[in-house]
Amino acid sequence: MKKLDPTLIDHTLLAPEATTKDIEKLVHEAEELGTYSVCVSPSMLPINVPKTLKVAAVCGFPSGAHASAVKAHEARLAAENGADEIDMVINVGRAKEHDWDYVTEDIKAVREALPREVLLKVIIESACLTDEEIVQVCTCAESAGADFVKTSTGFHGAGGATIQAVKTMRATVGDRLGVKASGGIRDLETALAMIDAGANRLGLSRSRAILGK
Numbered sequence: 001m002k003k004l005d006p007t008l009i010d011h012t013l014l015a016p017e018a019t020t021k022d023i024e025k026l027v028h029e030a031e032e033l034g035t036y037s038v039c040v041s042p043s044m045l046p047i048n049v050p051k052t053l054k055v056a057a058v059c060g061f062p063s064g065a066h067a068s069a070v071k072a073h074e075a076r077l078a079a080e081n082g083a084d085e086i087d088m089v090i091n092v093g094r095a096k097e098h099d100w101d102y103v104t105e106d107i108k109a110v111r112e113a114l115p116r117e118v119l120l121k122v123i124i125e126s127a128c129l130t131d132e133e134i135v136q137v138c139t140c141a142e143s144a145g146a147d148f149v150k151t152s153t154g155f156h157g158a159g160g161a162t163i164q165a166v167k168t169m170r171a172t173v174g175d176r177l178g179v180k181a182s183g184g185i186r187d188l189e190t191a192l193a194m195i196d197a198g199a200n201r202l203g204l205s206r207s208r209a210i211l212g213k
Contacts (some may be wrong), residue, residue, distance in 0.1 A: 004136035004191050008200065010056055010180070011207045012152070025049055033207055037085065042074055045081035056085035059110060060073040062155035064089030064125065068106045069212060072113035076121075084118040086110065087180075087203075088199060089153060092125045095137050103137060106142035121148035121180055121201075126165035134165060138172040148201065152183030162183030163197045170198025188212070188213070 005159050011030040013022060030038045036053035041061070049055055055079040060071040073106050075086045076135055077130025088110050094102040106113065111120050122141040126134055138149050151161040160183020167181045181194035188210050191202055204210055 002192055003081070004188060004195070004202075006034040006207070006211055007036045007130055008114040008195065008202055009033075009207050009211075010037045010039040010182075010201060010203045011035040012182070012203050012205045014039065014041055014058060014061070015149060016207075020044070024050075026052065029208060033211055033213055034192070035128040036201070039085075039087060039203060041099075042081070043084070045083060054084040055082055056087055057081075058082040058087050058123075058153075059088040060087055060179070061087075061164055063151040064091050064123070065093065068109040071106065072109040075110045076113040079114050079118045080118055083118065085121060086114060086191055087121045087123055087150060089123045089125065090137060090141075092128055093181055095129065097132060098133075098136070100140055104140040104144050107146055110147040119147045120145070121150045121178070122146045123150045123153055123182075124164055124169075125156055125158070126151045126169070127156060127160060127162065131164070131168050134168045135172045138169055138177075142177055146177060146182050149177035150182055150201075150203070151181035154183035154203070154205075156183075161194060161199075164198050166194055166197040185210070 039056040049196040060066045143152040161181040181199035
């Protein structure tokens with residue numbers, strides 16, 4: 001079995017009941033495991049991390065049904081509080097209505113609220129979408145200036161990342177954007193399959209178990 005590169009991992013804790021002590025433990029684990037970043041709720045910021053570790057915060061999470069101005073403000077505050085990356089959720093209902101102009105402008109509002117050096121990942125909730133809708137949302141994200149497209153929040157009843165969704169996302173964005181697989185990745189075999197399908201970042205809450213450390 002191949003090994004998983006820990007620098008592809010956003011070590012994640014987004015449970016509503018997470019405490020500051022839980023986040024401190026997350027950071028310690030991330031440093032020990034050598035992951036790329038920690039991904040946390042914006043209310044947990046600012047947090048102390050070593051220089052080797054990036055900080056990602058979610059935005060419009062988990063429903064994505066927030067007003068664009070609220071998402072933009074939340075993202076800006078997170079960046080001011082030390083977030084290097086923002087993982088925003090699209091308005092899934094508008095995507096299901098095929099209101100692509102709204103989806104694009106929603107993403108653009110967040111992008112324009114952030115300094116250019118802050119990376120923007122767009123959570124599309126792929127399990128809710130058809131392949132054709134995944135293509136359209138990824139196209140919206142790219143045109144709005146996103147840096148990554150991401151499969152899932154991990155909170156939706158429809159499910160998390162799938163191999164097919166990751167393949168479709170990668171085929172759509174080529175090498176121009178990153179692809180992050182997140183949601184329901186609980187073992188090494190699945191994590192490696194997501195990388196093989198085209199993901200170049202993984203959102204994992206079980207990083208230690210998956211890495212076998």
